[in-house]
Amino acid sequence: xxxxxxxRETPGRQAGRRRPDRPQLIKTATITVLLLFxxxxxxxxxxxxxxxxxxxxxxxSMVTLALGVLxxxxxxxxxxxxxVLAIGAWVAARLLFAxxxxxxxxxxxxxxxxxxxxxxxxxxxxxxxxxYLALITLMFAGAITVVLATxxxxxxxxxxxxxxxxxxxxxxxxxxSVAGTDPAYFRxxxxxxxxxxxxxxxxxxxxxxxxxxxIRQSEPAALAAGINTTLYKLWAFALASFITGVxxxxxxxxxxxxxxxGFPTQDSITLLAVTLMGGVYSMWGAVVAAxxxxxxPALLNNWGVSADWLTILFGLGVLQxxxxxxxxxxxxxxxxxxxxxxxxxxxxxxxxxxxxx
Amino acid sequence: xPPWSDFEPFIVSGLALGGVYAxxxxxxxxxxxxxxxxxxxxGAVGAMGALIAWSLGRENTPGWLTxxxxxxxxxxxxxxxxxxxxxxxxxxDPLVKAVATIGLTLILYGLMDLLWTTSGGxxxxxxxxxxxxxxxxxxxxxxxxxxxxxxxxxxxxxxTGLFLRFTKLGTxxxxxxxxxxxxATLGVPVRRVEAAAWLGxxxxxxxxxxLLADLxxxxxxxxxxxxxxxxxxxxxxxxxxxxxxxxxxxxxxxLHDLLTPITSLTNYRDMTPFVLAAAALLVxxxxxxxxxxxxxx
Numbered sequence: 001x002x003x004x005x006x007x008r009e010t011p012g013r014q015a016g017r018r019r020p021d022r023p024q025l026i027k028t029a030t031i032t033v034l035l036l037f038x039x040x041x042x043x044x045x046x047x048x049x050x051x052x053x054x055x056x057x058x059x060x061s062m063v064t065l066a067l068g069v070l071x072x073x074x075x076x077x078x079x080x081x082x083x084v085l086a087i088g089a090w091v092a093a094r095l096l097f098a099x100x101x102x103x104x105x106x107x108x109x110x111x112x113x114x115x116x117x118x119x120x121x122x123x124x125x126x127x128x129x130x131x132y133l134a135l136i137t138l139m140f141a142g143a144i145t146v147v148l149a150t151x152x153x154x155x156x157x158x159x160x161x162x163x164x165x166x167x168x169x170x171x172x173x174x175x176x177s178v179a180g181t182d183p184a185y186f187r188x189x190x191x192x193x194x195x196x197x198x199x200x201x202x203x204x205x206x207x208x209x210x211x212x213x214x215i216r217q218s219e220p221a222a223l224a225a226g227i228n229t230t231l232y233k234l235w236a237f238a239l240a241s242f243i244t245g246v247x248x249x250x251x252x253x254x255x256x257x258x259x260x261x262g263f264p265t266q267d268s269i270t271l272l273a274v275t276l277m278g279g280v281y282s283m284w285g286a287v288v289a290a291x292x293x294x295x296x297p298a299l300l301n302n303w304g305v306s307a308d309w310l311t312i313l314f315g316l317g318v319l320q321x322x323x324x325x326x327x328x329x330x331x332x333x334x335x336x337x338x339x340x341x342x343x344x345x346x347x348x349x350x351x352x353x354x355x356x357x
Numbered sequence: 358x359p360p361w362s363d364f365e366p367f368i369v370s371g372l373a374l375g376g377v378y379a380x381x382x383x384x385x386x387x388x389x390x391x392x393x394x395x396x397x398x399x400g401a402v403g404a405m406g407a408l409i410a411w412s413l414g415r416e417n418t419p420g421w422l423t424x425x426x427x428x429x430x431x432x433x434x435x436x437x438x439x440x441x442x443x444x445x446x447x448x449x450d451p452l453v454k455a456v457a458t459i460g461l462t463l464i465l466y467g468l469m470d471l472l473w474t475t476s477g478g479x480x481x482x483x484x485x486x487x488x489x490x491x492x493x494x495x496x497x498x499x500x501x502x503x504x505x506x507x508x509x510x511x512x513x514x515x516x517t518g519l520f521l522r523f524t525k526l527g528t529x530x531x532x533x534x535x536x537x538x539x540x541a542t543l544g545v546p547v548r549r550v551e552a553a554a555w556l557g558x559x560x561x562x563x564x565x566x567x568l569l570a571d572l573x574x575x576x577x578x579x580x581x582x583x584x585x586x587x588x589x590x591x592x593x594x595x596x597x598x599x600x601x602x603x604x605x606x607x608x609x610x611x612l613h614d615l616l617t618p619i620t621s622l623t624n625y626r627d628m629t630p631f632v633l634a635a636a637a638l639l640v641x642x643x644x645x646x647x648x649x650x651x652x653x654x
Binding site: 079264 | 395397442445446449450451452453455456457459460461462463464465466467468470471578581582585588589591592596624625627628630631632634635639641
């Protein structure tokens with residue numbers, strides 16, 4: 001799995017060249033080692049508290065990945081991704097209680113149903129300018145909060161909502177049989193996340209990715225070049241909703257019990273902030289963002305520091321990201337990453353050749 | 358369907374709410390037209406002002422002073438943000454400018470949660486003296502706060518319309534809405550006009566925060582996200598017309614409150630802004646893509 005991600009990334013980064021050069025191989029090796037460590041080393045090292053936290057990081061890395069695709073690749077801003085995540089979690093929980101389908105099938109269904117919901121919301125706004133999508137998704141987030149507060153998450157009851165308020169012994173949301181324990185479920189979540197990253201990679205390297213890049217540069221120019229801008233924007237929105245829906249499915253199994261207060265409107269805003277801070281033009285950004293969003297609060301909680309400081313930090317982070325990027329969002333972060341990459345590769349160059357195959 | 362008499366009190370409260378939404382919406386539209394910034398921190402700034410006023414009120418500060426401080430605090434935060442980040446982001450896409458105000462929202466939200474923690478279980482409230490007086494129309498009790506809220510909405514909409522039409526500053530703002538560069542070339546002090554727009558918007562945010570804290574609840578989260586209702590009105594008006602903003606805001610407020618007595622819908626009444634805005638988007642014609650290139654080039 002790990003090697004796959006590395007190899008797939010190799011040809012795209014240097015279109016035209018046949019043989020991967022040394023930095024590419026180093027990159028491949030680094031990703032492989034990192035993934036192997038994450039899958040097998042990390043669960044051994046961490047306490048149960050941090051394993052659960054890292055499962056959340058895996059879940060939210062999918063959510064920030066999806067939002068990163070929208071913001072970074074296409075230039076669409078959604079302020080309602082946590083609401084989309086809630087839909088995914090709701091659908092998955094309902095299906096898990098109602099059926100005995102294998103978990104991956106449920107994840108797929110949750111993704112597809114969430115995708116349909118996302119498209120329905122996005123369709124009217126995507127015909128218009130980006131600001132309208134941001135506004136309508138913010139309102140959508142508020143509306144979903146209202147619906148969830150009334151409907152509640154399924155807790156094993158009957159009927160469409162699957163909620164029974166008078167239930168005393170609430171059954172937990174089941175996990176896949178291969179991943180019952182927390183460390184096993186962590187690996188399961190990481191593997192699902194890797195699949196989602198590969199799905200995005202497959203899009204970016206092919207036609208949709210090129211269309212998105214054109215739309216991000218200039219929508220009128222893309223339109224003039226014969227790109228169906230509404231279709232591709234909708235496609236991106238559908239992809240993001242699908243991934244977020246799948247993430248919701250993984251989240252349902254991770255926490256066992258879902259509550260509507262776990263998905264407040266302000267989280268959608270915080271999510272955008274961390275996604276921007278993590279960097280929306282690289283898939284690594286999604287991982288960084290998820291660490292900011294889930295790992296940092298867990299760490300601070302452990303230290304007894306109020307999470308409000310993080311909210312303030314994220315606010316400052318958004319302003320910093322937006323103002324110190326003189327040539328626009330689309331320019332600064334990859335440059336910084338490239339600079340960082342150069343710095344890292346210079347550091348790694350001397351010891352690394354021994355590692356490369 | 359409940360009898361008509363059940364709806365009557367909600368007409369009054371709905372109109373009052375709509376008035377505040379209208380006032381907020383007009384502030385948002387004017388700021389957007391003048392500076393290109395959709396000020397998503399509007400609700401958070403108002404909430405901050407209201408919470409400061411509440412804290413001062415506990416220290417036995419006279420009422421009128423706390424209200425002034427509320428408005429002044431909101432205006433100062435907004436103006437400060439505008440002066441620092443307005444020029445820095447002036448040439449950027451409206452979407453980027455709007456997202457930047459989310460940064461301010463988060464900072465304020467974090468601060469409010471830190472300073473006025475909600476987990477203590479202590480319910481705060483802010484009551485204006487105008488709550489006590491009032492009159493009745495038929496069976497319906499109307500208090501002065503509700504009158505003030507609706508009146509503020511009407512007066513500010515009309516006042517802003519006249520201001521934009523007949524004053525020099527208003528003309529400059531309208532010119533900047535069309536083209537910032539050309540306006541600057543014509544000798545209009547662009548930065549100063551923008552600062553005036555920021556200040557005005559901040560004052561409105563303070564007034565809205567004060568009124569909503571009284572009419573709805575004094576709670577950081579509630580007040581921060583009540584801006585969504587005004588945003589719906591702004592969106593329906595396509596970030597353009599203050600008249601449509603006013604009408605849409607009144608409709609949002611009225612519909613929201615009129616759903617309250619209907620048992621099957623009462624839990625869903627907070628969805629009103631979303632539903633109305635989504636419906637408005639569906640009927641909105643396409644073809645804003647090209648307008649965007651002209652506006653943002």
